[in-house]
Amino acid sequence: MTMDMGPGSTPAPMTGTYSWRGGYAFDVVTAAEAVDMRELTASATIRVRFVDGAYYYDVDPQPSGPLKGKEWRKVDGPAMFVAFFVMADSITTDVWVDAEGLPVRLEQNIGSMRVTMDFAKFGATAGVEAPPAAQTGDMTEELRATAQQQS
Numbered sequence: 001m002t003m004d005m006g007p008g009s010t011p012a013p014m015t016g017t018y019s020w021r022g023g024y025a026f027d028v029v030t031a032a033e034a035v036d037m038r039e040l041t042a043s044a045t046i047r048v049r050f051v052d053g054a055y056y057y058d059v060d061p062q063p064s065g066p067l068k069g070k071e072w073r074k075v076d077g078p079a080m081f082v083a084f085f086v087m088a089d090s091i092t093t094d095v096w097v098d099a100e101g102l103p104v105r106l107e108q109n110i111g112s113m114r115v116t117m118d119f120a121k122f123g124a125t126a127g128v129e130a131p132p133a134a135q136t137g138d139m140t141e142e143l144r145a146t147a148q149q150q151s
Contacts, residue, residue: 007112010034014048017128018119025051025128040073051128053077056136070137079140088113 012034018026032038032046040046040059047058057073067073088111096105106117130136 018117019128022127023052025049027051027128049128049131050077051130054130055080056131058131062137067137067139070135072131072136074136074138074140075143076138076140079143 012030014028014030016028027049029045029047032041037046049056055075061069061071092109094107098104108115
């Protein structure tokens with residue numbers, strides 16, 4: 001998968017597993033700076049999961065505050081889409097399929113952001129699981145508040 005955050009950004013390749021076993025899910029690693037998350041981790045890369053309708057970001061645990069000690073940040077998928085709608089004037093999705101009806105490419109354009117996923121193997125991936133709840137801090141309400149302020 002490649003994510004391009006728009007003008008002035010560098011397209012960020014994301015490598016990992018994409019699964020439809022039990023619902024759409026992925027577990028990928030990408031450059032933290034390329035997806036504007038460098039301030040959340042000392043590592044040059046960040047792991048991102050999408051499972052059960054939520055995004056999870058593997059970041060450095062916070063030293064204080066309500067998310068103290070939490071390694072994973074969760075954002076509800078619908079809240080993320082609302083935030084994208086606030087920032088974007090249009091959203092389109094195109095899917096390419098092979099002769100067997102399996103997707104080989106998915107491309108989404110969300111305003112100036114573009115996400116392209118190319119798929120190569122099917123049936124060989126394990127399921128993707130959410131991180132442990134005790135290690136996860138939910139940032140959904142903060143995202144909703146930010147989206148409301150921008151609308």
